[in-house]
Amino acid sequence: MKRPLITSTNLDQKAYQIIKDMIENRELKPGEKIPQEKLATDLGISRTPLISALKFLEQEKLVETKPRRGFFVRLFSLEELVSIFEIREVLEGLSARRAAHSITASQCTQLRKIFEPFTKVSNITDYQAYSAADRKFHNLLAEISSREFLSSILQTYNIISLAYLYPTREGLIRTPNETIQEHIDIIEAICSYDPKAAELAMRFHLQTTAATLIEEIQSDKSLRKEVNNR
Amino acid sequence: MKRPLITSTNLDQKAYQIIKDMIENRELKPGEKIPQEKLATDLGISRTPLISALKFLEQEKLVETKPRRGFFVRLFSLEELVSIFEIREVLEGLSARRAAHSITASQCTQLRKIFEPFTKVSNITDYQAYSAADRKFHNLLAEISSREFLSSILQTYNIISLAYLYPTREGLIRTPNETIQEHIDIIEAICSYDPKAAELAMRFHLQTTAATLIEEIQSDKSLRKEVNNR
DNA sequence: ATAATGATTTTTGTATACAAAATTCAATGA
DNA sequence: TCATTGAATTTTGTATACAAAAATCATTAT
Incomplete structure (x- = not known):
């Protein structure tokens, strides 16, 4: 799916919404690792606001971190x-x-x-x-x-x-x-x-x-x- | 209140817990601006994990951002x-x-x-x-x-x-x-x-x-x- | 062929750098 | 005295840098 590059301030809020949508419509699937560098480039932003967005999602339990291994879309039993x-x-x-x-x-x-x-x-x-x-x-x-x-x-x-x-x-x-x-x-x-x-x-x-x-x-x-x- | 400096990895999780405690016991009061540079230095970390922690708290509604003005302890009516x-x-x-x-x-x-x-x-x-x-x-x-x-x-x-x-x-x-x-x-x-x-x-x-x-x-x-x- | 080892590459966690915006503060004029 | 202006300072939002950890891959030994 083609997405417009993000512009203007508050990149993290926008990245947050986009990633959330990606999870909702399964462009990112439960269990999948989220490739920071790639996703950041795709969205046209740096890792900083991307990580920011992922922290939001982590708090919402949609995403989880494994220390030193990165972010993953949360799996639920x-x-x-x-x-x-x-x-x-x-x-x-x-x-x-x-x-x-x-x-x-x-x-x-x-x-x-x-x-x-x-x-x-x-x-x-x-x-x-x-x-x-x-x-x-x-x-x-x-x-x-x-x-x-x-x-x-x-x-x-x-x-x-x-x-x-x-x-x-x-x-x-x-x-x-x-x-x-x-x-x-x-x-x-x-x-x-x-x-x-x-x-x-x-x-x-x-x-x-x-x-x-x-x-x-x-x-x-x-x-x-x-x-x-x- | 004296706090031990943070060490080891996952600085953001630790900063998160400390700031949360500070809000709970009113070392940081509702409405107060959170001084990033000062707090980071006090905790012995850089702004990066501190902001990370504040994002968590923002999602929990304990803290809010005013764009370009910084983080504030949330006020509730x-x-x-x-x-x-x-x-x-x-x-x-x-x-x-x-x-x-x-x-x-x-x-x-x-x-x-x-x-x-x-x-x-x-x-x-x-x-x-x-x-x-x-x-x-x-x-x-x-x-x-x-x-x-x-x-x-x-x-x-x-x-x-x-x-x-x-x-x-x-x-x-x-x-x-x-x-x-x-x-x-x-x-x-x-x-x-x-x-x-x-x-x-x-x-x-x-x-x-x-x-x-x-x-x-x-x-x-x-x-x-x-x-x-x- | 499979397993073990080590070298190479990638990715993470955190610090630092820096332009743009906001704030502070001093100087000036009403 | 008080309000206004504008320079100096601080702080924010984001990018980049970099060491340390993890993953990948090739090589050698079994």
């Missing part, structure tokens, strides 16, 4: 992934609850529009598009909740959830047909200003997803190898 | 502090719930010992000691829950809660007499392996604390000035 879903469950529950307090009519429209293309068909087959919608939904909701800290934590964990499950059906743990109604339930609870129902619906959604993941871990050990794409 | 308590409420609720699943007898003893000095007296007057116990309790619990990601998020937010409320009664929002029973309730729920009760008790505890904070914001606007100690 399935168990860790489950514990991330656990965190998402309570935090996105909170996100939905807050959103139900403050949502506006136009935000509601935005939310509904995300899943509109899928409500008309009886069997959703485009996993890729649905996965993108799913992600958009969770991110927009965090934004609507207008909680800066919440959004920033969630953004990280959502990227992990997605990037690291990618080899498994475009990052989806359950099929669109299984989850579409849950998504709609969450949106409708929020749009009818029912914080309690919104929180419960969201927690149910993520809890069920995590449970499916756990089941798969137990029944199909081969998934383990699959997850990080090696 | 009371509203942001409330939103941090909101996050702590759900995450520490989760922490208590997980702890109730996995706790051992010796960990129980450890937890109980923290508040033991205060259960014997009818009126707790040593706020400083109680505040330290409070912090220890929340940190130990996060550790017991043995959730790496959870602990790391919580550690950050607990530091913020404490450091930024410090000028208000040693960082305590409510008096020890008001909260001691809640702490004991949480511990006992966990130690009797009751995840549901443990989560509820923890959420009640933090929710009540946050509510008190909100009340104070509304009734006493002067607190606003007080919080960041300026």
Whole structure:
């Protein structure tokens, strides 16, 4: 993928965003070593701001350092992934609850529009598009909740959830047909200003997803190898 | 406070820990500019690993950069502090719930010992000691829950809660007499392996604390000035 | 062919260098 | 006295330099 060279100040913030995107869309894959010199040259910057950016990502757990060996895209075990879903469950529950307090009519429209293309068909087959919608939904909701800290934590964990499950059906743990109604339930609870129902619906959604993941871990050990794409 | 100079590799991790401590115990105060050259010399390192460390802290929101103006210890508004308590409420609720699943007898003893000095007296007057116990309790619990990601998020937010409320009664929002029973309730729920009760008790505890904070914001606007100690 | 050894190359961790921006401070004028 | 201007100083953002560690590769011995 062609990227424009970075210009102007705060090279590290820009490098940060680019590398993050590269991890999210798997140009950099879990476990892979990040070649500093090469990447710096590719981005048209020196190692200094690149390392800076990698430190940010290290703190976010998207990247890890092995001393004297460099930076690597973080690998997650399935168990860790489950514990991330656990965190998402309570935090996105909170996100939905807050959103139900403050949502506006136009935000509601935005939310509904995300899943509109899928409500008309009886069997959703485009996993890729649905996965993108799913992600958009969770991110927009965090934004609507207008909680800066919440959004920033969630953004990280959502990227992990997605990037690291990618080899498994475009990052989806359950099929669109299984989850579409849950998504709609969450949106409708929020749009009818029912914080309690919104929180419960969201927690149910993520809890069920995590449970499916756990089941798969137990029944199909081969998934383990699959997850990080090696 | 005298600090030993840093030696050996990974200077940035060590600088990170030291600066974090300095913020926690208010050697560096919210709003203060962090003098790079001076601090680097004091620690016996160059600016490179120091900046590295500051990037970590920036990502954790303990520190912020103003472009071309340098790093500053982050200021939090009371509203942001409330939103941090909101996050702590759900995450520490989760922490208590997980702890109730996995706790051992010796960990129980450890937890109980923290508040033991205060259960014997009818009126707790040593706020400083109680505040330290409070912090220890929340940190130990996060550790017991043995959730790496959870602990790391919580550690950050607990530091913020404490450091930024410090000028208000040693960082305590409510008096020890008001909260001691809640702490004991949480511990006992966990130690009797009751995840549901443990989560509820923890959420009640933090929710009540946050509510008190909100009340104070509304009734006493002067607190606003007080919080960041300026 | 495989393993062990050592020389060569690459990469890391940290310091230093330096231009551009911000700040400080002194001199000047209102 | 106070505000304004502009030079001198400090600090930032980034590049580069460099020793030490790690990885690679070729050579020799088994």
